Amino acid sequence: MDIEQTIRQMAQDAKTAAGVISRSSTDQKNQALLTMADLLEKRAQVIFDENRKDLERxxxxxxxxxxxxxLTVSEKTIASMAEGLREVAAYTDPVGTMGPTRIRPNGLRVSKMRIPLGVIGIIYESRPNVTIDAAGLCLKSGNAVILRGGSEALHSNRALADIIGEALNAVGLPAQAAQVVPTEDRAAINVLLAQEECVDLIIPRGGEGLIRFVVEHSKIPVLKHYKGVCHVYVDAPSDMAMAEKIAFNAKVQRPGVCNAMETLLVHEAVAGDFLPVMAKRFAQAGVELRGCANTCALLPDIKPATDADWPEEYLDLRLAVKVVESMEAAMDHIARYGSNHTEAIVTTDYKRAHRFLREVDASVVLVNASTRFNDGGQLGLGAEMGISTSKLHAFGPMGLEELTTQKFVVLGDGQIRE
Known part of the structure; x- marks a missing residue:
């Protein structure tokens, strides 16, 4: 079959498999995940051999x-993937859970039940571990999944696909519930994005260019986040030692991720005391600062910021710094340049903290904590599919519950509408 026929058949098979997986028991899904984890460890050498081909290319x-x-799959990677699958197996199954019941005046009992989304297409780059993580989450939440990894990981992903299929078959579930696109031809992405009759949701994971391409070409709803332009605002009054610790962690602990701080905002009343101390610590960590005019007046050795710095996602040891005259000015800056991802305030004022929580528009807003906590594991969701900055139908880290939706369930005893 050519690429179009292949992808169309995969989508049709996934839709059929979704019906089976949505009705399967929690025990059956868990057994598939545990079998998958065992096979990963048993077949580690096969995975390493295939991964070596990708690394050579x-x-x-x-x-x-x-x-x-x-791209590299190591023993640590295998152990992490297996552990992740076992953790997902231990999570509460959201499928079939019921919300509160409302009793109508005519006696009808109205509630909502969680159900799978159906077929999810995931388009991602580089990391082979995403293949296992995504398959595990989708299967536990009762969804079928089509995985299109980057061409650079083709051999690794094929090996992982074989393991996923074998685990599903071993517990009596269809292997088509989790399929890996078998070609590196980019035309496969366009074909997948046109399968709106079979695929219910597309989740792209990767750089801004990939996500914009998917959004532009998809006929299927897309959950996305283009980038993470995250801010920490140091208010007046603040605990300066706390502010220093939080700002340093938010930028330096892992600068190349989407929940790292990219701009530091500091109230002018504390900037004179806070910034020289903070700048010294950043310099020791190799962070390059780019500041507004007021920041440069306090830190004459740093680079002046340009208009291009404020909306920039550096993903590196670079940081934009701005002194603001008020919390309102900080929130205005966030509203203009933020990406609805993660925003934090450091303050000792309870009322100002709650105003910041209420008014700042982001998938996660924190008070006196690092932006690095916008993560499914850190927020108690366990593993996550990614972080959505869309508001329909999920906002923030996407765990098992976010991979389901709800349908109304109405119980009566003979009521008819008059």
Missing amino acids: AEAAGLSEAMVDR
Whole structure:
């Protein structure tokens, strides 16, 4: 079959399999995940051999060191994937759970039941572990999934697909419930994005260019976040030691991720005391600062910020810094340049903290805590599919519950509408 026929058949098979997986028991789904974890460990050498082929191609193609690092499957990677599957198996199954019941005047009992979304298409780059993580979450939440990884991980993903299929078959579930697109031809993405009759949701994971491409070409609803332009605002009054610790962690602990701080906002009343101390600590960590005119007056050795710095997602040890005259000015800056991802305030004023929580528009808003906590595991969801900055139908980290929707369930005893 050609690419279009292949993808169309995969979508049709996934839709059929979704009906089976949505009705399967929690025990059956858990057993599939546990079998998958065992097979990962047993077949580790096969995975390493296939991954080596991808690494050789990546090095020949001149991919960056960071890309090669994300592509590499090590013993630690295998252990992490297996552990993740066992953790997902231990999570509460959201499928079939019921919400509160309302009793209508005519006696009808109205509630909502959680149900799977159906078929989810996931388009992602580089990391082979996403293949296992995404398959595990989708299967536990009763969904079928079509996985289209990056061409640079094709051999690794094929090996992982074989393991997923074998685990599903071993417990009596259809292997078509979790399929990996078997070609590196980019035309497969366009075909997948046109399967609106079979695929219910597309989730892209990768750089801004990939996500914008998917949004532009998809006929299927897309959950997305283009980038994470995250801010920490140091208010007046604040605990300066706390503010220093939070700002440093938000930027330095892992700068190349979407929930790292990209702009530090500081109230002018505390900037004179806070910024010189903070700048010294950032310098020791190799962070390059770019500041507004007021920041540069306090820190004359740093680079002046340009208009291009405020909306920038650096994903690196670079940080924009702005002194603001008020909390209102900080929130205005966030509203203009933020990406609805993660925003934090450091303050000792309870009322100002709650105003910030109420008025700032982001998937996660924090008080006196690092932006790095916008993560499914850190927020108690366990594993996550990604972080959505869309508001329909999920906002923020997407765990098992976010991979389901709700239908109304109405119980009567003979009522008819008059």
